[in-house]
Amino acid sequence: MQWSHxxxxxxxAPLALAYQPxxxxxxxxxxxxxxxxxxxxxxxxxxxxxxRCGSCGLVYLNPRPADSELDRIYPPTYHAFQFxxxxxxxxxxxxxxxxxRRLLSYCRRLGDTPxxxxxxxxxxxxxxxxxxxxxxxxxxxxxxASERAVQAARDAGxxxxxxTIESADLPANAYDLILLIATVEHVANPSAVLKAAAHLLKPxxxxxxxxxNTATLDFRLFGTRHWGxxxxxxxxxxxxxxxxxxxxxxxxxxxxxxxxxxxxxNWVYSVRNRLVDRHAPRWxxxxxxxxxxVSLGVFTVLDGILNALGRGALLKLVARKPRHTADxxxxxxxxxxxxxxEVNGHA
Amino acid sequence: MNDALQKPVAVIGAGIxxxxxxxxxxxxxxxxxxxxxxxxxxxxxxxxxxxxGFHYDFGAHFITNRLAAAVGIGGxxxxxxxxxxxxxxxxxxxxxxxxxxxxxxxxVGALKAKIGGRQGEPRTAADWFRQEFGRTLADEVSLxxxxxxxxxxxxxxxAAVAQKLQNSIGRTIYxxxxxxxxxxAISIGYSQEMPEGPNVWHVYPEHGVSxxxxxxxxxxxxxxxxxxxxxxxxxxxxxxxxxxxxxREREVSAVVSTVPAPxxxxxxxxxxxxxxxxxxxxxxxxxxxxxxxKRGILxxxxxxxxxxxxxxxxxxxxxxxxxxxxxxxxxxITCDIGCQVGDEMWTMDDAALxxxxxxxxxxxxxxxxxxxxxxxxxxxxxxxxxYHLDYEEARQRFAAGTGVDNLYSIGRNGEFAHILMExxxxxxxxxxxxxxxxxxxxxxxxxxxxxxxxxxxxxxxxV
Ligand SMILES: Cc1cc2nc3c(=O)[nH]c(=O)nc-3n(C[C@H](O)[C@H](O)[C@H](O)COP(=O)(O)OP(=O)(O)OC[C@H]3O[C@@H](n4cnc5c(N)ncnc54)[C@H](O)[C@@H]3O)c2cc1C
Ligand SMILES: [Zn+2]
Numbered sequence: 001m002q003w004s005h006x007x008x009x010x011x012x013a014p015l016a017l018a019y020q021p022x023x024x025x026x027x028x029x030x031x032x033x034x035x036x037x038x039x040x041x042x043x044x045x046x047x048x049x050x051x052r053c054g055s056c057g058l059v060y061l062n063p064r065p066a067d068s069e070l071d072r073i074y075p076p077t078y079h080a081f082q083f084x085x086x087x088x089x090x091x092x093x094x095x096x097x098x099x100x101r102r103l104l105s106y107c108r109r110l111g112d113t114p115x116x117x118x119x120x121x122x123x124x125x126x127x128x129x130x131x132x133x134x135x136x137x138x139x140x141x142x143x144x145a146s147e148r149a150v151q152a153a154r155d156a157g158x159x160x161x162x163x164t165i166e167s168a169d170l171p172a173n174a175y176d177l178i179l180l181i182a183t184v185e186h187v188a189n190p191s192a193v194l195k196a197a198a199h200l201l202k203p204x205x206x207x208x209x210x211x212x213n214t215a216t217l218d219f220r221l222f223g224t225r226h227w228g229x230x231x232x233x234x235x236x237x238x239x240x241x242x243x244x245x246x247x248x249x250x251x252x253x254x255x256x257x258x259x260x261x262x263x264x265x266n267w268v269y270s271v272r273n274r275l276v277d278r279h280a281p282r283w284x285x286x287x288x289x290x291x292x293x294v295s296l297g298v299f300t301v302l303d304g305i306l307n308a309l310g311r312g313a314l315l316k317l318v319a320r321k322p323r324h325t326a327d328x329x330x331x332x333x334x335x336x337x338x339x340x341x342e343v344n345g346h347a
Numbered sequence: 348m349n350d351a352l353q354k355p356v357a358v359i360g361a362g363i364x365x366x367x368x369x370x371x372x373x374x375x376x377x378x379x380x381x382x383x384x385x386x387x388x389x390x391x392x393x394x395x396x397x398x399x400g401f402h403y404d405f406g407a408h409f410i411t412n413r414l415a416a417a418v419g420i421g422g423x424x425x426x427x428x429x430x431x432x433x434x435x436x437x438x439x440x441x442x443x444x445x446x447x448x449x450x451x452x453x454x455v456g457a458l459k460a461k462i463g464g465r466q467g468e469p470r471t472a473a474d475w476f477r478q479e480f481g482r483t484l485a486d487e488v489s490l491x492x493x494x495x496x497x498x499x500x501x502x503x504x505x506a507a508v509a510q511k512l513q514n515s516i517g518r519t520i521y522x523x524x525x526x527x528x529x530x531x532a533i534s535i536g537y538s539q540e541m542p543e544g545p546n547v548w549h550v551y552p553e554h555g556v557s558x559x560x561x562x563x564x565x566x567x568x569x570x571x572x573x574x575x576x577x578x579x580x581x582x583x584x585x586x587x588x589x590x591x592x593x594x595r596e597r598e599v600s601a602v603v604s605t606v607p608a609p610x611x612x613x614x615x616x617x618x619x620x621x622x623x624x625x626x627x628x629x630x631x632x633x634x635x636x637x638x639x640x641k642r643g644i645l646x647x648x649x650x651x652x653x654x655x656x657x658x659x660x661x662x663x664x665x666x667x668x669x670x671x672x673x674x675x676x677x678x679x680i681t682c683d684i685g686c687q688v689g690d691e692m693w694t695m696d697d698a699a700l701x702x703x704x705x706x707x708x709x710x711x712x713x714x715x716x717x718x719x720x721x722x723x724x725x726x727x728x729x730x731x732x733x734y735h736l737d738y739e740e741a742r743q744r745f746a747a748g749t750g751v752d753n754l755y756s757i758g759r760n761g762e763f764a765h766i767l768m769e770x771x772x773x774x775x776x777x778x779x780x781x782x783x784x785x786x787x788x789x790x791x792x793x794x795x796x797x798x799x800x801x802x803x804x805x806x807x808x809x810v
Binding site: 015027028029034047224 | 413
């Protein structure tokens, strides 16, 4: 008799799971939008439910793997640990270029010797780009909870703190720019992370959040199971513009810009996951991977068009820590008066 | 935490309803105690394996991948590859829905009904079915089933009983098609509460349906008290303040009950708000589970036989959907018999009942008797809620609440609603969110526009 999940037999033990309320509303009140599995790494046979919060629209995994399972759901083969030139060739070079341009655009207004923190820096991909393409005086730091990733980043000569942004002993009111790129979707409590970031920022300093967008065509097409952005069971919180804005406001930050950005990744994985789930032949599945320039190219064009229409696969938020606490209170109370501009993203 | 949170919430009954409520409250910081009258948990969602390797489910056979994942047993379930239903009418079998749709008599009747338009809101179930499906289909197929299952004439039943069957034929056919293509029994008409679609299908837990409840129990062991029937719920000034079980009285901050609705007023003292519930009736059932040394006797998992004058109104050969429920080459057929407590069917001894069912089967499938190897019989006085017009108003009022602010009546029998496990689960969570807000002293959220939409689809299956 066949079991429903394509897992290797040594991963048979079910994961320990934990229930969490919506990190923005504090209640577990919503409706299930998707049921899925770990289509990419098959780290367990478990199935997961993505809920959409009834009040704020946040999509969150509930129940989700308990903290004790992190080593299991992020296996050594996890791509963030292996995204390098040897493994990814052309895709790596193209992505590095694009990412570097995007990163530098966040840094335009920085002074001569800014202090920059990359939260959830992984093996230091973004920090390396900044040190390569950025200016001399920049003081670059990273923080990540994965020992493996931290080691890799340190080996590359980067200045990395081990731990979460809340737990690592980082200085308050010290940073000019904090980057949360593809981070908030992975963490247990994005709201607490943003509050911690706000605490570490200098008054007037900026935070940049880049994360998956649920208000997209790929979500509509694949959202009940195969959507790449779910990345089951590793993405625990997924946002749209409304909930991402709330996230920043809850942390007392002023939203300066909120837009979408183009990315082919969720498209590629959405198609791939569907094929995997339908037991498609391997050669076909392999057509849809981050190593495949053709699928990346096609979906880059598609998402580029969607992005021009304000529906790109990623959300990009820039928010500022108010210079005075009075600003903060105002930002918190009257979110609409600060009239953040919504611009369509540009890569 | 405010004062109300110091005292526990008493949850009565450890079926899926009670366990879900307790699990939810507890993980949100509310102390709970669960009082279960029986020796074990799971209630109507129990399963049992005999020493020959046959699996019997007390009530529920089918859950969904979504429910399994929500309670955290998704990895311990297998997909149900197939599910189908067939109707037996005047000696001929019609598959659902295509077989029925291929019958001109039914289609013409249904079209006429559609073209004729509605003559106002139907009040009775009979009117509803005739308006919706046309007279021929209603009278030959739907109404006999409804009557056998509820034990009352369809013109004395509320149209509300039928509304849950509301379906769109197009969508049913589409989901059926996906189901065939993917070899997964996509759930159709199973859940009213949450949307159905090609990615919600039936699964079966490795250790039987009771595993759903056992998973919830695993986090609640220290607060479950078995063999502790609640004898009294004490209400003062329109608030539940205490319960009495095993002769001991305990103060509570709220009561969440899965006791069958008509029994609840017998337990509640200090208010007559619940008195109208005494009239509500359930249809008792006898389930005869026949064992055969052969598999594949029925042409489909479920065969509706109501219109054919048999003792049973439905036959289910579960191993056609879930081969693992019987040893290889063998099968189980469950015969559902509606009855009254104390009547002939209720009192007949098990062996005679088995024989009677096999006789009837023999007329449908000549030769089956030689494969018959015995039966197991289950009788329950509380199987299906009967939506009789006699108490329709009281039922509708009750659907909005018990009338006691901190007394919740949940679950299938507690809500007096024909709902299946997954709907019990989500409805319970929704109600417990409301209770949680009250306990935390937060204002209730306004009942805004419907937040839960359910895909229109339907199947008689899950009754
Ligand atoms: C024949 C049949 C087939 C079904 N098939 C399916 C199916 O295929 N799929 C599906 O999803 N659902 C199915 N269902 C429905 C499903 O079984 C129920 O919806 C679900 O099990 C109800 O759970 P509950 O917690 O509401 O009630 P129960 O499971 O009845 O639990 C109530 C509990 O309360 C206890 N109790 C009662 N009074 C007291 C008291 N005074 N003090 C203490 N404890 C008390 C009882 O002992 C019991 O354990 C079927 C039901 C039936 C009858
Ligand atoms: Zn929310």
